[in-house]
Amino acid sequence: MEELFFLVQRQSEGAALQVCGCVTRTMAHAAGFPHTTVLLVPVTWDQEHGGAMLFIHKRSPHKRTCPNTWDFCGGHLSFRDWHCHCLQSQLDTLNLIERVAEQTALREANEELR
Numbered sequence: 001m002e003e004l005f006f007l008v009q010r011q012s013e014g015a016a017l018q019v020c021g022c023v024t025r026t027m028a029h030a031a032g033f034p035h036t037t038v039l040l041v042p043v044t045w046d047q048e049h050g051g052a053m054l055f056i057h058k059r060s061p062h063k064r065t066c067p068n069t070w071d072f073c074g075g076h077l078s079f080r081d082w083h084c085h086c087l088q089s090q091l092d093t094l095n096l097i098e099r100v101a102e103q104t105a106l107r108e109a110n111e112e113l114r
Contacts, residue, residue, distance in 0.1 A: 002026060003078045005035035006097065019097065025076070029064070036097065038104040039074040042113060057112060073112040077104050 005028050007021040017034075028035045042055040054072075061067045077100045 003076075005076055005078060006100075008034050008036060025078070036077040036101075037074055038077060038101050038108060039072045040105060040108055040113070041072050055113070073108055075104055075108045075111075077101055 003025045004022045005025060006019050007023040007028070008017040009020045010017055019036075023033050023035060027033065044053050044055070045051075046053040056070050056072055059067055059069050059071050077097070079100055
């Protein structure tokens with residue numbers, strides 16, 4: 001089964017994003033649907049220059065979106081189909097998204113910050 005993302009929308013200007021459903025990776029990118037991601041912005045202190053230093057990486061030239069550009073580490077909040085059923089039954093959506101965001105952040109940190 002194809003990877004699924006949380007589909008989000010904003011009800012009004014300045015309002016918080018709300019989860020409104022699920023969408024496949026292919027559809028989210030093809031149609032430009034807004035979906036959830038995690039960004040990791042690792043910061044360290046540079047003793048030599050006396051300031052904060054951000055870690056960024058260069059995207060692969062083979063990426064479909066923004067190849068060869070500098071970027072923060074991160075990734076999509078992806079899940080299996082059972083998460084979508086939880087959203088439909090209106091269980092604790094925020095708790096579910098927080099858990100998936102933490103799992104995504106850990107996965108991305110292990111992949112990209114070695």
